[in-house]
Amino acid sequence: MKKIIVATKNQGKVREMISAFKDLDVELHSLSEFGALPDAVEDGTTFAENALKKASFYAKETNCACLADDSGLEIDVLDGAPGIYSARFAGYHADDAANNRKMVDELAKKDVTSSRAHYVCALAFVDTDGSVLECEGRCTGQIRNFAKGDGGFGYDPYFYLPQLDKTMAQITLAEKNAVSHRGAALRNMENLLRGYLK
Structure with a gap:
């Protein structure tokens, strides 16, 4: 069984990954199991660059294979913002509530109540021998x-997902895995890992 570190302390992301990879011969562990580790520098200009930087950094720090994602929200009316700054839209130490308030404020500045939007997820897997697998997933809806x-x-x-008439927060984990950006990226990564682990 291949031990893979998931480069996040976000338990929501870890649960989604465990569910998505349940048929693979892998054992997933969270970074939180490693105590105090330094933060990876996420200074890339794309989701893919940041995912690869995180996976490479934590593979070296933990001496284990590592899977990292960088994901976020791109809102059309905000010219793609918050983009790679989604997790820190309202500031470096902002929480979900602060980021959501900032997003609502930015929509109000544009005098709109909704906009076409895209969740994007880039995944990168880095093994201890330097092998790399990368993929992406997208989900289009309305913010x-x-x-x-x-x-x-x-x-x-x-x-909001028009095809389901629900928000992402109203659907089950199984539904989310079927339609979300992370679900799409995880399915792509599952296929890549299945071939890689043979």
């Missing part, structure tokens, strides 16, 4: 200025 649902995390309560 709205009011929240619905109490599931998920991040911008999920504001991200």
Whole structure:
């Protein structure tokens, strides 16, 4: 069984990855199991660059294979913002509530209550021998200025999926894995890992 460190302390992301890779011969562990580790520098200009930087950094720090994601929200009316700054849209130490308030404020500045938007997830796997696997997933929907649902995390309560008539925060984990950007990226990565681990 291949031990893989998931380069996040976000338990929501870890749960999604465990669910997505349940059929692979892998054992996933969170960074939180390693105590105090330095933060990876995420100074890339794209989701893919940041995911690879994180995976490479933590593979070296833990001496284990590492899987990292960089994901975020791109809102059309905001010219793609918050983009790679999604997790820190309202400031470096901002929480979900602060980021969501900032997003709603930015929509108000544009005098709109909703916009076409895209969740993007880039995944990078780096093994201890330097082998690299990379992929991406996207989910298009509508960002709205009011929240619905109490599931998920991040911008999920504001991200409306017209095809389901629900927000990301109103759907089950199985539904989320089927339609989300991370679900798409994880399916792509599952296929890549299946071939790699043979």
